[in-house]
Amino acid sequence: MRYPALLWLVLIAASAQAAVYTYVDANGNRVFTDQPGKGAERVPMPTRSGTSAPATATPPRTGKVAVPSKSTVMRYQMLRILGPLPDTAVREEDGSLIVTLTSEPALQPNHRYRLLLDGEIAQAPGRSPVFALSNVDRGTHTLAAEIIDQDDHVIERTPAQPVHLQRISLIQKRRVHPCRTADYGVRPECPLKDKPEDD
Known part of the structure; x- marks a missing residue:
């Protein structure tokens, strides 16, 4: 199969693995073809670099729920x-x-x-x-x-x-519960100074 000379770049881009050949026909036109023939020369194809743009890193899933920067305030009813x-x-x-x-x-x-x-x-x-x-x-x-x-x-x-x-x-405590001899110095409402002298 023969291709016009203007399409040779398209052929090159179409397949990096297919071989492309070129020669000059009897009319002096440059011809590109995928069929090897007498006097045809193989066109060097540009090699594709094995490197590619680095993929965006995706953080691994941990299964944990994201915690907001400020904890939600719990309200009581x-x-x-x-x-x-x-x-x-x-x-x-x-x-x-x-x-x-x-x-x-x-x-x-x-x-x-x-x-x-x-x-x-x-x-x-x-x-x-x-x-x-x-x-x-x-x-x-x-x-x-x-x-x-x-x-x-x-x-x-x-x-x-x-x-x-x-x-x-x-005073009210003493009225309700009068002080006895043993209570003086023991109960706050029965201080020793109020203890009557023994007869």
């Missing part, structure tokens, strides 16, 4: 002080006060409860929803509860609610 109830009067001789909290859902890992008394931290935060306070002054106080994360960031907080603590005075 409810945080409440179960007891004492708001505006309740609590009568305790020694000023003790038991405060119980509840949350929905339950406290999550790395989260802690924190109790505020009059706007100040009443005790070290912890995972227990029960706080036992002692020697709280008589009078009206405010209670508020918080849920904090491992970095002490507040996640949830209740409104401050009042509580009234009533403590019996030493």
Whole structure:
């Protein structure tokens, strides 16, 4: 098969493996063909480089879910002080006060409860929803509860609610439970200086 001279580049590009030959015909025209013939010379074909553009590296799949740079803040549907109830009067001789909290859902890992008394931290935060306070002054106080994360960031907080603590005075204690001889120097409301002299 003979090809016009203008198509020789197309033939070269079409197949790097097929042999292409050329010769000059009787009319002086350069002829290219894929058939070897008398006086035809084989056309050197450009060799293809074995290298290719490097493929874009694809990181291997690890099966792990990508973690966002900032963790999603978990929100609680409810945080409440179960007891004492708001505006309740609590009568305790020694000023003790038991405060119980509840949350929905339950406290999550790395989260802690924190109790505020009059706007100040009443005790070290912890995972227990029960706080036992002692020697709280008589009078009206405010209670508020918080849920904090491992970095002490507040996640949830209740409104401050009042509580009234009533403590019996030493005089009132002595009236309710009079001092006996063995009580002086033992009971706070029965100091030794008040002990009557023996007859």
